[in-house]
Amino acid sequence: xxxxxxxxxxxxxxxxxxxxxxxxxxxxxxxxxxxxxxxxxxxxxxxxxxxxxxxxxxxxxxxxxxxxxxxxxxxxxxxxxxxxxxxxxxxxxxxxxxxxxxxxxxxxxxxxxxxxxxxxxxxxxxxxxxxxxxxxxxxxxxxxxxxxxxxxxxxxxxxxxxxxxxxxxxxxxxxxxxxxxxxxxxxxxxxxxxxxxxxxxxxxxxxxxxxxxxxxxxxxxxxxxxxxxxxxxxxxxxxxxxxxxxxxxxxxxxxxxxxxxxxxxxxxxxxxxxxxxxxxxxxxxxxxxxxxxxxxxxxxxxxxxxxxxxxxxxxxxxxxxxxxxxxxxxxxxxxxxxxxx
Numbered sequence: 001x002x003x004x005x006x007x008x009x010x011x012x013x014x015x016x017x018x019x020x021x022x023x024x025x026x027x028x029x030x031x032x033x034x035x036x037x038x039x040x041x042x043x044x045x046x047x048x049x050x051x052x053x054x055x056x057x058x059x060x061x062x063x064x065x066x067x068x069x070x071x072x073x074x075x076x077x078x079x080x081x082x083x084x085x086x087x088x089x090x091x092x093x094x095x096x097x098x099x100x101x102x103x104x105x106x107x108x109x110x111x112x113x114x115x116x117x118x119x120x121x122x123x124x125x126x127x128x129x130x131x132x133x134x135x136x137x138x139x140x141x142x143x144x145x146x147x148x149x150x151x152x153x154x155x156x157x158x159x160x161x162x163x164x165x166x167x168x169x170x171x172x173x174x175x176x177x178x179x180x181x182x183x184x185x186x187x188x189x190x191x192x193x194x195x196x197x198x199x200x201x202x203x204x205x206x207x208x209x210x211x212x213x214x215x216x217x218x219x220x221x222x223x224x225x226x227x228x229x230x231x232x233x234x235x236x237x238x239x240x241x242x243x244x245x246x247x248x249x250x251x252x253x254x255x256x257x258x259x260x261x262x263x264x265x266x267x268x269x270x271x272x273x274x275x276x277x278x279x280x281x282x283x284x285x286x287x288x289x290x291x292x293x294x295x296x297x298x299x300x301x302x303x304x305x306x307x308x309x310x311x312x313x314x315x316x317x318x319x320x321x322x323x324x325x326x327x328x329x330x331x332x333x334x335x336x337x338x339x340x341x
Contacts (some may be wrong), residue, residue: 004281032063033230034264035237037220038075038087039066040169041263043188043270044111044218044277045088050255051244059243060236070168073141079104079223086222086237091298092146092305094221098324099306099315103224106325108238109280109288112296113209116188116276117216118148120195120203128155128207131183136167136270137175138185143216144169148185149308150215151207159312161320177204188273189265210276214295215304217288219325227326235329241280242333286334289327298325 035057039045048066051057057064067084069075075087075175076094088110089097097104125131128151138144152158167175172186173194183206184194194203209216218243227234248255261269280288291299299321306318 032058032061033233034063034065035086035233036065036067036084037237038069038078038084040069040072040075040088041189042088042218043116043259043263043273044113044279046255046259046270046274047110047241047244047248047279048088050247050258051240053262054244054247056243056247057240058235060239062233062236062240064237064240066268067240071139072143072169073139076102076104076221079221082226085226086220088218089221090143090146091217091219091301092143092215092309093141093300094219094324095306095319096309096315098319099317100269103229104221105224106219106221106298107227107234107327107329108220108237108241110241110276111279112214112218112222113143113187113216114213114276114278115208116191116273117143117185118187118191118205118208119148119151119171119183120191121184121206122176122182122203125182125206128152128157132157132182133163133228134162135163135165135181135184136183137167137172137181137278139169140164140166142169143187144185145314146305146308147207147209147212147216149312150212150304153308153311154211162181173197188276189263189269192265192269193272208276215301217296217301224327231329235332238329238333245279247283272306280332282337286327289325289330 039048052066067135076089076097078084079087080097094104094106136148138148149159152161165181169186169190172184172190174183175181176194177197186194197203222234256267256270260270288296288298290297293300295301302321302324306315309315310318
């Protein structure tokens, strides 16, 4: 929704228009409705970082403000309470949020992890089976918890077989370096930082999201009331994000610099870390909302996720998959693209 000012004379309108032409891009943001989106530091949010930095959201009439959370477990509550309007929740965070009755819905897929989430351990620990009775550090209520739970289940174990330690994703490298724990679960860029300790000789990846394809997927999740009352702004945010993806394709080097600065890592680290994540293209966004056997479908991945969470008592009921998302915005965009609009 664009805010438009009315003037009583053509001259006044002309002066106003000319003044806008000579304002920097950031000056436009104050004339647009602000949409606050909670994020954590994550390589897969590249299109969001680029779209915000290059003012691509403004092109569609919204000003997006990315708010960084050090604890990703707090984002669903912040979105439900409208402290922020949306969050980049993983789908395994969306399911328990909806199960608890929080008013949140996925409107768009962002990416899926393909090795960028990992369980790290010292050399003395070779397999997941070796985790038994050990301290395992991770940020409770985040994708790290789900990845760990999935890995334990695959090895006929559960959380009762380990000693859980709650540490933020960014704190895992330091915890491992201190020797207080020998097993930690986190995501990029923290994985690379941990692996670099001791010249890369101290820790290794025991299990990663590459072993669970499609199950750790990031989403753009909005407050349900915001969706109902401001659907045009939701749509405009999605359009701006897609513009961010397109910009990354056309201006690769500049985009890598933007992401590197946002995550406070080197450009070479951005390049290497991006191999562990796959952003969902505009043309494939609709696939996650369809019933299929692919693990990229929320119906398939959701069934796996919710069964694990029910078993681990993270949820007391499994919400119907259709209640976790609103696919109308992606369908609208895809319909317009298909019909040449």
